[in-house]
Amino acid sequence: MERGRGRCGSCRLLAVAAAAVTVAAAMAAAGVEARLSPDHYRTTCPGVESIVRSVVARKVRETFVTVPATLRLFFHDCFVEVSDIDLLFRLDALDSSSGPHWTVELGRLDGLVSKAGSVAGRLPGPDMQVKELVAMFGKNDLTLLDMVALSGAHTVGFAHCTRFTGRLYRRGGVDPSYNPAYAQQLMAACPRDVGPTIAVDMDPTTPSSFDNTYYANLAGGLGLFTSDQALYADGASRPAVAGFAKNQTRFFEAFMDAMVKLGRVGVKAGRHGEIRRDCTAFNT
Ligand code: HEM
Numbered sequence: 001m002e003r004g005r006g007r008c009g010s011c012r013l014l015a016v017a018a019a020a021v022t023v024a025a026a027m028a029a030a031g032v033e034a035r036l037s038p039d040h041y042r043t044t045c046p047g048v049e050s051i052v053r054s055v056v057a058r059k060v061r062e063t064f065v066t067v068p069a070t071l072r073l074f075f076h077d078c079f080v081e082v083s084d085i086d087l088l089f090r091l092d093a094l095d096s097s098s099g100p101h102w103t104v105e106l107g108r109l110d111g112l113v114s115k116a117g118s119v120a121g122r123l124p125g126p127d128m129q130v131k132e133l134v135a136m137f138g139k140n141d142l143t144l145l146d147m148v149a150l151s152g153a154h155t156v157g158f159a160h161c162t163r164f165t166g167r168l169y170r171r172g173g174v175d176p177s178y179n180p181a182y183a184q185q186l187m188a189a190c191p192r193d194v195g196p197t198i199a200v201d202m203d204p205t206t207p208s209s210f211d212n213t214y215y216a217n218l219a220g221g222l223g224l225f226t227s228d229q230a231l232y233a234d235g236a237s238r239p240a241v242a243g244f245a246k247n248q249t250r251f252f253e254a255f256m257d258a259m260v261k262l263g264r265v266g267v268k269a270g271r272h273g274e275i276r277r278d279c280t281a282f283n284t
Contacts, residue, residue, distance in 0.1 A: 036264065064208055068157025075150065078265045079122050079140060100210075100252035126163045126225035130234035133227060140265045142258065148231055148240040149254035150262065154224070155214040156207065158199035161190030164225055177229050179221030186224075200224075215245035 041048045059066045124136050130144075137147040167175040169192055174183045182204060189200050201207035202224050203214055214228075218241055223229030231237045244251035274283050 065157070067210070068153075068202075071153050072157065074259075075153070075262065076123060078262045100256050124227060126159075126227050127166070128227045129230050130237050133230075134236075140262075142261055142265075144237060145240050145254060146258035146261060148237050149244065149251065149258045151228065151231060152212065152214050152244060152251055152255055154202045154228060155212070156210055157202050159202050159224055160196065160199045161186075161194040162196055165190050165192070165194065167226060175226075177221060177223075177233060182222050212244050212248040212251040215241050215251070219245060 056066070056070075122136075124133055128136075133147055134144050137143070137150075142150070164186070167178065168183060168187050168190065174180075174187075178186075185204070186200065190198060203217060204222055204224075205217060206213045217223065218229060218232035221229070223232065232241050240254075244254065277283055
């Protein structure tokens with residue numbers, strides 16, 4: 001269960017996305033329309049999806065962590081900024097896993113602002129309760145149901161011990177909402193003096209499968225973060241958790257709907273964006 005991981009796995013992934021930068025350049029001819037549509041590049045760059053798909057498929061074959069890492073980046077970028085090349089890359093990663101599949105809407109521009117400061121207060125934290133999560137997702141036009149469905153992304157991937165050890169080593173003892181055996185397992189993987197690079201699976205039962213086990217886990221006290229377990233503890237979100245635990249198809253449908261909505265968050269158009277020639281820098 002315990003794994004050592006560099007803090008910056010996502011950055012390496014972005015380097016791969018940058019390899020697809022020629023695609024972004026081809027997209028430049030597409031102009032600056034505000035409307036999103038699945039066939040946005042039909043005439044300007046007809047091969048874009050297959051180009052991105054082959055890069056991503058190769059990356060996923062090399063390492064499964066491509067799937068969770070890109071999913072998480074997609075979420076963060078939508079709450080902060082996202083462009084088409086990132087979006088295609090990221091959603092193809094999920095497509096290459098056993099998870100749900102859907103049509104991606106295209107037509108986004110890259111942002112003209114990129115500041116660490118713009119992230120502060122815009123992303124949810126692992127210690128948040130449902131009320132705070134609902135408020136944060138609500139600011140991005142996402143409902144409580146969307147939030148519960150999207151949290152199901154925690155069915156894959158890893159979390160660094162430092163993000164949840166506060167629940168294990170509290171003054172009054174282990175957080176009682178943890179299943180005691182799970183808490184023991186986590187304490188063995190993440191001792192008090194654990195280093196910052198040690199990480200554990202977020203879904204302790206089926207870590208490499210994109211499925212609805214995450215929700216059944218919550219009912220058994222296997223939610224890794226306070227923000228996960230709170231979805232079960234809070235009466236407002238519990239019915240959605242129970243529904244998704246019972247019916248994977250319902251989870252996949254709600255997840256796809258919410259991902260499409262997430263992809264519409266903060267879409268840039270006209271003078272508010274550009275299509276970067278180099279993904280890592282503004283054009284001017
Ligand atoms: C509901 C509020 C959320 C909170 C508080 C939250 C928090 C976190 C935290 C703290 C981590 C561990 C990061 C680390 O230690 O490196 C994580 C990982 C992850 N999150 Fe979330 N997250 C939330 C929602 C989402 C959403 C909406 C998605 C995607 C749709 C998502 C996808 C992921 C994935 C896939 C990982 C694993 C990343 C990896 O293995 O590289 N999360 N999340």
